[in-house]
Amino acid sequence: MTTADTISVTAPADFHVHLRQGALSELVTSHVRLGGFTLAYVMPNLQPPIKNTEEALLYKAQLQAIDPTVEYLMTLYLSPDLTPDEIRKAKHAGVVGKIGRLSVGPVQADNIASTGVKSYPRGVTTNSDGGIESYETYYPIFRAMEEEDMVLNLHGEVPSAPSDPSSNICVLNAEPSFLPHLIKLHAAFPKLRIVLEHATTRAAVECVKSLGDTVACTITAHHLALTVDDWAGQSWNFCKPVAKFPDDRQALRDVIKEGHPRFFLGSDSAPHPPTKKSTSTPSQPCAAGVYTSPILLPLVAHLLESFGALDKLENFTSGFGRAFYQRPSNSARQTKLRRISGRVVEAKWTKGTEEVVPFWAGKEIGWEIVEDE
Numbered sequence: 537m538t539t540a541d542t543i544s545v546t547a548p549a550d551f552h553v554h555l556r557q558g559a560l561s562e563l564v565t566s567h568v569r570l571g572g573f574t575l576a577y578v579m580p581n582l583q584p585p586i587k588n589t590e591e592a593l594l595y596k597a598q599l600q601a602i603d604p605t606v607e608y609l610m611t612l613y614l615s616p617d618l619t620p621d622e623i624r625k626a627k628h629a630g631v632v633g634k635i636g637r638l639s640v641g642p643v644q645a646d647n648i649a650s651t652g653v654k655s656y657p658r659g660v661t662t663n664s665d666g667g668i669e670s671y672e673t674y675y676p677i678f679r680a681m682e683e684e685d686m687v688l689n690l691h692g693e694v695p696s697a698p699s700d701p702s703s704n705i706c707v708l709n710a711e712p713s714f715l716p717h718l719i720k721l722h723a724a725f726p727k728l729r730i731v732l733e734h735a736t737t738r739a740a741v742e743c744v745k746s747l748g749d750t751v752a753c754t755i756t757a758h759h760l761a762l763t764v765d766d767w768a769g770q771s772w773n774f775c776k777p778v779a780k781f782p783d784d785r786q787a788l789r790d791v792i793k794e795g796h797p798r799f800f801l802g803s804d805s806a807p808h809p810p811t812k813k814s815t816s817t818p819s820q821p822c823a824a825g826v827y828t829s830p831i832l833l834p835l836v837a838h839l840l841e842s843f844g845a846l847d848k849l850e851n852f853t854s855g856f857g858r859a860f861y862q863r864p865s866n867s868a869r870q871t872k873l874r875r876i877s878g879r880v881v882e883a884k885w886t887k888g889t890e891e892v893v894p895f896w897a898g899k900e901i902g903w904e905i906v907e908d909e
């Protein structure tokens with residue numbers, strides 16, 4: 537429901553979020569709900585990464601212990617350790633509800649261990665050292681995923697190669713250079729549901745539009761706001777993929793405004809300790825990641841309104857993603873926003889010794905959450 541000054545969104549779902557581990561996870565997991573969301577599609581790039589059914593179920597149980605009110609959909613990290621048998625096990629684990637010594641808590645019929653598999657090309661971002669180098673090697677895995685109707689989530693960048701002038705790859709063209717891989721994967725596995733994660737370029741938007749209904753694309757809140765000028769020299773806005781040119785940002789905005797059903801929110805909210813965001817050394821760049829979870833729904837409402845797409849908020853933050861992932865929304869769960877003036881984003885959130893600094897700290901947002909049922 538939308539009036540001039542209030543909006544209700546049914547069961548907002550964030551289809552790409554980093555909830556970390558240990559004390560940092562204790563701090564940031566509760567921010568999913570604080571930001572208005574009731575579903576979190578959880579990334580597996582922990583240290584060590586989440587690579588099998590047992591680890592995914594254990595991680596899910598840890599997240600549920602922190603905040604049981606959120607639905608967590610888990611992912612496995614694509615690596616040579618993954619096998620077609622493991623794919624089948626992950627898909628059907630919830631039916632058993634107990635893996636080895638692990639009790640996974642109250643089991644719903646659809647409580648599968650993993651909804652998707654996330655592919656990180658080697659070295660492109662946080663904890664991607666164990667990422668992949670060739671997609672063909674993984675075709676047996678993709679075949680099993682297609683049979684089991686599991687989702688393949690792609691970090692869509694090829695690795696930068698600064699020492700190789702002939703390849704001419706850097707952070708600005710790493711995403712367009714990846715798109716031939718997406719096209720090839722979709723042609724080889726037309727029934728496999730694939731999500732190109734956190735698209736940042738007009739080329740990516742056009743490519744996904746041109747492919748079949750099994751290919752979708754997530755868009756972050758921060759890429760709707762940032763361009764190159766905002767992260768060059770401003771480490772808090774540095775993330776992977778980096779924000780691109782104004783025309784690329786326009787393409788992201790336009791596809792949301794158009795209401796294209798295969799483009800939906802995945803925040804890629806990625807918390808890092810402030811010391812890792814604000815400092816770099818010649819051998820160690822600052823950490824890649826922008827943290828939006830605790831302000832996410834008001835921030836997305838603010839941004840969509842700024843380019844005339846507020847009427848697309850419900851579909852972008854709930855309907856389209858839920859349809860692609862086949863996760864029906866629960867109309868009893870509504871997050872209500874109210875227009876506000878003078879609301880400034882908090883400077884930081886803390887718990888114990890952990891601290892996180894949100895995107896847009898100190899800036900004004902025009903919406904706040906008033907009710908979250």
Ligand SMILES: O=C1C[C@@H](C(=O)O)NC(=O)N1
Pocket residue numbers: 554581661662691774775776777804806807824825826
């Ligand atoms: O893909 C990613 C990973 C994320 C992280 O910090 O885990 N940070 C990013 O900026 N992009």
